[in-house]
Amino acid sequence: MTSDVALSIDEQVALLRRGTTEIISEADLRAKLALGRPLRVKLGVDPTAKDVTLGWAVVLRKVRDFQRLGHTGCIIIGDFTAQIGDPSGKSKTRKQLTREEVQANVEAVKEQLFKILIPERTEIFYNADWLGKMTFEDVIRLCSRYTVARILERDDFTKRLAEQRPISMHEIMYPLCQGMDSVEINADVELGGNDQKFNNLVGRTLMEQYGLAPQVVVLSPLLVGTDGKEKMSQSLGNYVSVIDTPNDMFGKTMSIPDELIANWFELATDVPLSEVSELLAPGTNPRNAKVRLAKEIVGLYHGVEAAEAAEQYFVDTFGKKTQPVDAEEAVILPEWVEDGFVSIPALVVALGLAKSNGAVKDLVKAGAISLDGEKVTELRLAHADLVGKTMKVGKHEFRKLA
RNA sequence: GGGUAGAUGCCCGAGUGGCCAAUGGGAACAGACUGUAAAUCUGUCGGCGAGAGCCUACGCAGGUUCGAAUCCUGCUCUACCCA
Numbered sequence A: 001m002t003s004d005v006a007l008s009i010d011e012q013v014a015l016l017r018r019g020t021t022e023i024i025s026e027a028d029l030r031a032k033l034a035l036g037r038p039l040r041v042k043l044g045v046d047p048t049a050k051d052v053t054l055g056w057a058v059v060l061r062k063v064r065d066f067q068r069l070g071h072t073g074c075i076i077i078g079d080f081t082a083q084i085g086d087p088s089g090k091s092k093t094r095k096q097l098t099r100e101e102v103q104a105n106v107e108a109v110k111e112q113l114f115k116i117l118i119p120e121r122t123e124i125f126y127n128a129d130w131l132g133k134m135t136f137e138d139v140i141r142l143c144s145r146y147t148v149a150r151i152l153e154r155d156d157f158t159k160r161l162a163e164q165r166p167i168s169m170h171e172i173m174y175p176l177c178q179g180m181d182s183v184e185i186n187a188d189v190e191l192g193g194n195d196q197k198f199n200n201l202v203g204r205t206l207m208e209q210y211g212l213a214p215q216v217v218v219l220s221p222l223l224v225g226t227d228g229k230e231k232m233s234q235s236l237g238n239y240v241s242v243i244d245t246p247n248d249m250f251g252k253t254m255s256i257p258d259e260l261i262a263n264w265f266e267l268a269t270d271v272p273l274s275e276v277s278e279l280l281a282p283g284t285n286p287r288n289a290k291v292r293l294a295k296e297i298v299g300l301y302h303g304v305e306a307a308e309a310a311e312q313y314f315v316d317t318f319g320k321k322t323q324p325v326d327a328e329e330a331v332i333l334p335e336w337v338e339d340g341f342v343s344i345p346a347l348v349v350a351l352g353l354a355k356s357n358g359a360v361k362d363l364v365k366a367g368a369i370s371l372d373g374e375k376v377t378e379l380r381l382a383h384a385d386l387v388g389k390t391m392k393v394g395k396h397e398f399r400k401l402a
Numbered sequence B: 001g002g003g004u005a006g007a008u009g010c011c012c013g014a015g016u017g018g019c020c021a022a023u024g025g026g027a028a029c030a031g032a033c034u035g036u037a038a039a040u041c042u043g044u045c046g047g048c049g050a051g052a053g054c055c056u057a058c059g060c061a062g063g064u065u066c067g068a069a070u071c072c073u074g075c076u077c078u079a080c081c082c083a
Helices: A009-017 A026-034 A054-068 A099-113 A136-143 A148-152 A155-162 A169-185 A194-209 A246-254 A258-268 A273-279 A286-302 A304-319 A344-350 A357-365
Strands: A022-024 A040-045 A072-077 A122-126 A189-193 A216-220 A328-330 A341-343 A369-371 A380-382 A390-393 A397-401
Touching: A009 A026, A009 A054, A022 A026, A022 A194, A026 A216, A040 A054, A040 A169, A054 A072, A054 A189, A054 A216, A054 A258, A072 A169, A099 A122, A122 A169, A136 A169, A148 A155, A148 A169, A169 A194, A189 A194, A194 A216, A246 A286, A246 A304, A258 A273, A258 A286, A273 A286, A286 A304, A341 A344, A344 A357, A357 A369
Parallel strands: A040 A072, A040 A189, A072 A122, A189 A216, A328 A397
Antiparallel strands: A022 A216, A341 A380, A369 A390, A390 A397
């Protein structure tokens, strides 16, 4: 096998251990690494999202770490399981997706995956290929290999049971489905977020049941989102996507709470941890560390130059509070102009910066909308007074009107 | 299959015939302050409308009433107890 680097087993394990909370078991992992063949490193992907977020990137980057050591990344697109909806970490039943929705998401996401993964060492599978073909008899047989008590041990289920919340039958099948994926591709290692521990362990059990060597489970912590509270996820809106523009990426990163800086460095960048502790040493301004963090992240996905530019933009725009030179341009369409006047609410809504006219009125009332630095107080302004000016909506949205 | 309790806005949760677009808390958004951090203070927080006002909303469908989130009937969903 071809590794990009020649490392001892110890060094390999050390590399792989960064950004993980648990490896079950490390001894097994060492044994597998010692085999000297490319390992099949499985990562299940639930195509409920259209963007690869930094949270998701944590595990993808871990796959990439394995790939650099010469192993094969096996990405399982859970097109079948997405229709069930993973109950992990949820206190509610998830809505089920249609096949069409799943398909659309997959297409959108595939390209983004390869911003991180090494294509030549990646295999992509769709679990509908095997799960979708199981007969009812197969399913019953599979069920017989696991007990209700063991399934209910799972945290989310225990909790829901205690809170007298519903648990549907199809949800308890989820871990088994995921376990079958491991059986099907004969995984050596399965990666996952911490919340996947239960599912991944079921995979180990099932593999043994089916006469295979149990996979090693490598768990990563969940990246906390920009809100500093919940795990980063698209549905919560607290995410940074790998296809965000450099400026967005930079800005969003700057908005995270200070307590998250170290964690983000560890999980989302390659900066050596020793350097991170220096950056965050007592007496230093956390802001500087955060700037570095933001630059690192932008650099990973857009390159060093873009990172420099994003920093410059950030400093100019938010530090010095000047108007951004290169604000996104927004053309005022003729149909928005009436008798030479433009309705501000309609304009802002049309630009997608607010969801209703009422919301824009509130913003105007609050002084949150300005033109070239001057607060807008009227709901209707002359078209001529708008063109060429930069409109600021809220804290960070700028549009150069044309 | 039988019984009991419950379903309210993004979430929790008050409201038992008019004063309810619906108390309160949280979340969210915005303003001030700052480092687009935290904390704090202030404001907003269903939609449309310049406004008067109109529309949509309290699980679903009907009904009673001048008037219903609130009463009645049927249905759906959930939990618990019994089988």
